[in-house]
Amino acid sequence: MSKFKCQCGHENPFGTVLCEKCGRPLTDEAQKSEMVDMRYEGSARRSQTYKKTIIDKIWNFFSSVKVGVSIIIAVLSTSSIGTIFPQKFYVPVSGNDPSEYLEYYERLYGTVGKLYYQLGFYDMYNSWWFKILIGMLGTSIIIASLDRVIPLYKSLKKQRTKRHPSFMKRQRIYGESDIADSDESLEKAQKALKDLHYKVKVEDGAILAEKNRFGRWGPYINHIGLIIFLLGVLMRGIPGFYVDETMWIREGETREIPGAPGYLLENIDFSVETYSKEESNAVFGEAIEKNGSIVKEFKSDVKLYKEKEGSLPGSADVEFLKEYPIIVNKPLKFDGYSIFQMDYKIGELKTMKFTLMNKKTEKSLGEFTIDLNEPAKDYDLGNGSSIELMEYYADYDGIVDGQPSSKSPIPNNPAFIFNMKTPDHPDGEKSFVAIRQTLEVEPNDYEAKFMSAETRDASGLTIRKDKTLYILLLGGIVFMIGVIQGSYWQHRRIWIQKGTGSEMLIAAHTNKNWYTLKKDLDKVKEVAALPTYTDKQDKDAVIDTTEGETN
Amino acid sequence: MAKMDKKKKRLMIRGAILLIMMAAIIFALTSKKETKVLAVGDKAPNFELLDMNGEKVKLSDYEGQGVFLNFWGTWCPPCKKEMPYIEEHSKEFTKKGVQVLSVNIGESEFKVDTFINQYGLTFPVMIDKNKSVSRNSYNVVPLPTTMLIDKNGIIKKIVTREMSEAEIVSLMESIQPE
Structure with a gap:
């Protein structure tokens, strides 16, 4: 059985508690109870x-x-x-x-x-x-x-103005009594309710005054907001919507930006600036003295490039877009991406300076500097002296299988094989030079002596892109609209109708804030003669504050 | 009859909504934020790098031939071990339509030049300075990594370890166009 016919002739879906049209209780339970559960209007x-x-x-x-x-x-x-x-x-x-x-x-x-x-x-x-x-x-x-x-x-759309007395009787607020001139009362009540901004419908000696039905949709609007939010989170899985990557880039390097295909970043310079005592006042000066240096700024000066349209990965066919100093919370922004300063490493070897020296006289024939990341083959010192770089090991790891070996391409422990050509030895003298170590096949007259080194820093950057942010924001806004809608507007309904003879019935319902509903009723009663009502849940039977009541 | 239609309609709507939710959950489970890793059967991404003579080398130039694409570094011992065998067989296989392309992972020209001279390499060697080919397009992690690409540009096999001489020969044969 899928339909349930009410006495009033309306066909209700199976499972309905209160007839959609007249409000008659349909289930045994509802018929026996003194007060009906008005949640979802008793609908199925x-x-x-x-x-x-x-x-x-x-x-x-x-x-x-x-x-x-x-x-x-x-x-x-x-x-x-x-x-x-x-x-x-x-x-x-x-x-x-x-x-x-x-x-x-x-x-x-x-x-x-x-x-x-x-x-x-x-x-x-x-x-x-x-x-x-x-x-x-x-x-x-x-x-x-x-x-x-x-x-x-x-x-709510189908509800009729005139409800069955059995529906009225089972409302929480209900009253009935004989009224001398019920027509006049209805007339006056109608006007009073309109003045209270109720929407009033009149039908066959019955009034339905309704206000703020809109508030009933609050929870559902709220749920729509949640669904939009979840949808936004789900969309992070679609390629191109959400990127959260990290990259390490040394000074002088150009790297493709992970997560941002087609874009390259060059690190010009990384710097850490600390507060100086002079620029701080007495209080902070003391703090600096106590804690040592305090960092003012981490900065990566970078250049952004884009691969030209249609160019292939690896080709140097790029166009310069912009130069930007990235500092903490001031990311480089382009095409929806933001690149943040996150981390740094300082002190990786970049260049090493040597001097070519006669061991006996300690006289220098000149200096040369080796770029550890892009070493040159020959270094001309002038006056007939030159250095030929024969081999270079960036991360020297000892002799493996009879050959010097490097364990990584990073210059952590550089070692070199030099051929030192001097006027005394035009064919050159060979020397293996590592940090604090020099090996010679035969005793040489000259040596390449380490003078100084320059270091370079590396920036740790985070690449972010989030196209779903506005969807999440929209979800949040819709969510809040739902909360406000459901919290600050109460759906109030007042039914007044003529009963048998000179009897009048009055009933009222709200989803929350019964106190104000009763105040509204009292205002109507001031102008129109209406039955006295009782609140079945008000134990003192006196109009008292019942604040904080919710559905 | 109208009742039957309504029932059918309701079932359809419910089924559709449940199906959409299922699809959403499956999407959430399968979508990964990690970068896509190349797999056997994928089309090998095209690239353009300069060889040591400054000439452009494009993968697409070798369409119709098998390509033996080797990624390496001078600091990597297994790379050094397999390199002489690759060199030895590259010549005879070039005639058979298999080209060796060798990509160094962002080292200095000095290192790569020294290496080429030391091992007497004759096939094109390119330096991937920005690591955009090896890291971003091909997602190469361990070295050596060798990709075997057939004449249609499809990756037939990915080897992420040192190869023996016999292996190198059989792998080159496997991408030889008939």
């Missing part, structure tokens, strides 16, 4: 209608408020577990070796840490089960809302 929630196919069963599951609340509790409790120990993203482990992560958590947090890792909480917000949980939350919000807002909308 759509999930209650049938339980037949699998789709209906899934639908009913998500429609349940109990299920919804359980999902919320599950999301809240798991989310908070994720904050106990640092997430994978913040763990200083290089590479992607799972055993290193396990080792990290176990070393720092013991057995609990190990368990935390094994249960997958270490990368919780990316885990499949957390994502599914959030997805279920979204599903529950959509389905539970749809199942309630549609019947509510329909029954």
Whole structure:
């Protein structure tokens, strides 16, 4: 049976508690009760209608408020577990070796840490089960809302001005008595209600005064906001919508920007500026003295380039876009991307200066400087002397398989094989030079003596792009509109109608703030002769403040 | 009959909404923020680098030939070990339509020149200065990495370790156009 016919002739959907049209209680429970549950106007929630196919069963599951609340509790409790120990993203482990992560958590947090890792909480917000949980939350919000807002909308639209006395009697605020001139009372009440900004409908000796139905949609608007927010988060997965990358770039280097294909960044200079005692007043001067230097500014001077249209990766076909000093909180912005100053490393070797010296006389034949990242082959010192760089090891690691070897291309421990050509030795003398170490095949007359070194810094930058930000903002705004709508507007209804003979009935309902509703009623009663009403939930039976009452 | 239609309609709407939610969850599970890693069967991204003579080398110039694309660094011992074998077989395979292209990961010209002279390399060697080809397009992590690209520009195999001489020969044969 899918329809339920009321005595008034209206056909109600299965599961309806109060007739959509006249308000007669339809279920046994409602008929027996003294006061009806007005939530959703006693309409049939759509999930209650049938339980037949699998789709209906899934639908009913998500429609349940109990299920919804359980999902919320599950999301809240798991989310908070994720904050106990640092997430994978913040763990200083290089590479992607799972055993290193396990080792990290176990070393720092013991057995609990190990368990935390094994249960997958270490990368919780990316885990499949957390994502599914959030997805279920979204599903529950959509389905539970749809199942309630549609019947509510329909029954509020269909409601009749004249309700059945059994509906009136079961309202929380109700009164009945004989009134001498009921027509005049209705007339006056109608005017008074209009003055109170109620929308008044009159039909066959009955009045329905209604105000702020709009407030009933608050929770659903609020849910729409939540869905927009979740949608925004979901869109971060679409390529090009969300970028959060880091890059290390040394002074003098040009690198393609990770996450921003087609763009290149050149690091001109990185600098750290500290506060000087002179520029600070007495108080801060003292603090500087106490703490040593205090940093004023971290700055990366960079140049931004773009690969020309249609050029291939690797080709040097780029155009200069702009030069910009990136300081903390003042990112370089372009094409939706922002590049932030995040980290730095100072003191990597950049150049080394040597002097070619006669060992006996200690007389120098000249100096030469080697760029450790782009060394030249020959260095002419003039006067018939020159240096030929025969080999260069950026990160010298000792002799492997009879050959000097470098363990990385980074100049952490530079070593060189020089061929020193001098007027005395036009063919050259060979020498192996590393830091604090010089090897010679045969004793040489000359040596390349280390003089000084220059270092360079590296900037740690973060690349961000978030096209979903405005979607998240929109979601937040809609959410707040819903909250305000539902909180500050109360849906009030007052029914006044003639009963049998000279009897009059009065009933009223609101979803919250019953006190003000009663004040409205009292104002109407001042001008129109109406029955005295009682509030069934007001225990003192005196008009008293019942503030903070919600639905 | 109208009742049946309504029931059908309701089922359709519910099914559609549930399907959309399922799709959203599946999307959230499968979409990853990490950069895309090349896989066997993908089209090899085109690039353009300068060789040591300053001449442009484009991958697309070798369409119709197999390409043995080797990424290396002078500091990497296995790279050094396999290089002589690659050199040895590159000549005979060039005649058979397999070209060796070798990309150094952003080292200095001095280092690369010295290396070429030391090993007597004859195939094109390019320096990927900005690391845009190796890091961004090809996502090369371990060295050596070798990509075997067939005559249609499709990656047939990715080797991320040192190769033996026999392996090198059989890999070159595998991308030889008939």
